[in-house]
Amino acid sequence: xxxxxxxxxxxxxxxxxxxxxxxxxxxxxxxxxxxxxxxxxxxxxxxxxxxxxxxxxxxxxxxxxxxxxxxxxxxxxxxxxxxxxxxxxxxxxxxxxxxxxxxxxxxxxxxxxxxxxxxxxxxxxxxxxxxxxxxxxxxxxxxxxxxxxxxxxxxxxxxxxxxxxxxxxxxxxxxxxxxxxxxxxxxxxxxxxxxxxxxxxxxxxxxxxxxxxxxxxxxxxxxxxxxxxxxxxxxxxxxxxxxxxxxxxxxxxxxxxxxxxxxxxxxxxxxxxxxxxxxxxxxxxxxxxxxxxxxxxxxxxxxxxxxxxxxxxxxxxxxxx
Ligand code: A3P
Numbered sequence: 001x002x003x004x005x006x007x008x009x010x011x012x013x014x015x016x017x018x019x020x021x022x023x024x025x026x027x028x029x030x031x032x033x034x035x036x037x038x039x040x041x042x043x044x045x046x047x048x049x050x051x052x053x054x055x056x057x058x059x060x061x062x063x064x065x066x067x068x069x070x071x072x073x074x075x076x077x078x079x080x081x082x083x084x085x086x087x088x089x090x091x092x093x094x095x096x097x098x099x100x101x102x103x104x105x106x107x108x109x110x111x112x113x114x115x116x117x118x119x120x121x122x123x124x125x126x127x128x129x130x131x132x133x134x135x136x137x138x139x140x141x142x143x144x145x146x147x148x149x150x151x152x153x154x155x156x157x158x159x160x161x162x163x164x165x166x167x168x169x170x171x172x173x174x175x176x177x178x179x180x181x182x183x184x185x186x187x188x189x190x191x192x193x194x195x196x197x198x199x200x201x202x203x204x205x206x207x208x209x210x211x212x213x214x215x216x217x218x219x220x221x222x223x224x225x226x227x228x229x230x231x232x233x234x235x236x237x238x239x240x241x242x243x244x245x246x247x248x249x250x251x252x253x254x255x256x257x258x259x260x261x262x263x264x265x266x267x268x269x270x271x272x273x274x275x276x277x278x279x280x281x282x283x284x285x286x287x288x289x290x291x292x293x294x295x296x297x298x299x300x301x302x303x304x305x306x307x308x309x310x311x312x313x314x315x316x317x318x319x320x321x
Pocket of ligand 1: 065066067068069070071072073076159162163164166256257258259261285286287288289290293
């Protein structure tokens with residue numbers, strides 16, 4: 001996603017760019033409301049291309065996240081778990097030691113440009129592991145009709161806000177804390193509103209628990225081993241008793257941990273333009289990796305306001321943060 005939002009808001013006067021025109025209901029600052037989801041116009045265009053041209057396969061698995069909920073971590077975990085028969089978790093040549101986790105699982109709606117490399121996804125062997133930030137309502141219908149599986153990872157919205165604001169403000173000085181907070185509270189942020197995003201997959205995970213695994217960042221941080229076991233089972237590559245007794249699950253947790261990944265040179269240095277037009281430091285995907293970091297940034301008033309909004313939006317659903 002990231003850079004979709006990262007490009008200067010001042011470039012956008014609320015007028016949707018070419019391609020999104022006529023298809024958006026509303027515009028606000030850099031954002032347009034496309035089918036109930038706030039996106040920057042290039043991202044909306046990319047989503048439209050995916051909706052129209054992406055061909056799912058029944059054995060595809062999608063890593064689905066709202067931006068800044070731990071996509072990088074989930075990509076690392078899912079990649080490691082599903083590829084452990086060909087890439088030994090403790091091996092010196094493990095791909096996570098030489099490639100950024102973001103680059104190991106293709107992102108469906110990137111890059112945000114007219115010529116979408118969907119053809120590259122066609123070349124991938126099955127079963128494919130893919131990622132997306134699209135809310136349930138925007139997903140191409142073939143994903144549901146073919147029964148594709150989804151791993152959804154969400155996170156406390158206060159931590160998501162802080163992570164998002166820190167990330168975007170690195171490349172967009174206009175995205176001040178106050179402005180970002182006002183927009184976020186109104187649901188305006190990449191792929192927002194966050195509560196709609198969360199609710200869609202929460203309900204789906206209840207209705208179709210065999211197809212949608214719903215995970216929470218804070219719970220995964222608290223009990224990573226339990227969650228890696230759960231993830232492997234859902235991905236149809238359960239750990240054998242022998243692997244468990246050899247400590248392979250703990251090895252996965254260690255390899256994909258924040259401290260380990262952050263220390264790998266390919267993640268701690270360099271700049272990459274993964275989306276097109278907004279180069280970002282590779283290290284910007286590894287900030288603090290802490291639960292509750294919002295306490296160091298939000299005022300009490302802001303925290304209360306966001307809590308109240310989220311509580312009201314999620315009331316009655318059973319989903320809580
Ligand atoms: P913070 O900004 O709060 O530190 P995404 O990958 O969806 O962009 O999410 C980024 C958030 O996940 C950042 O949160 C980042 O530090 C955190 N993160 C990245 N790698 C992680 C890991 N291996 N374990 C836990 N959190 C991780």
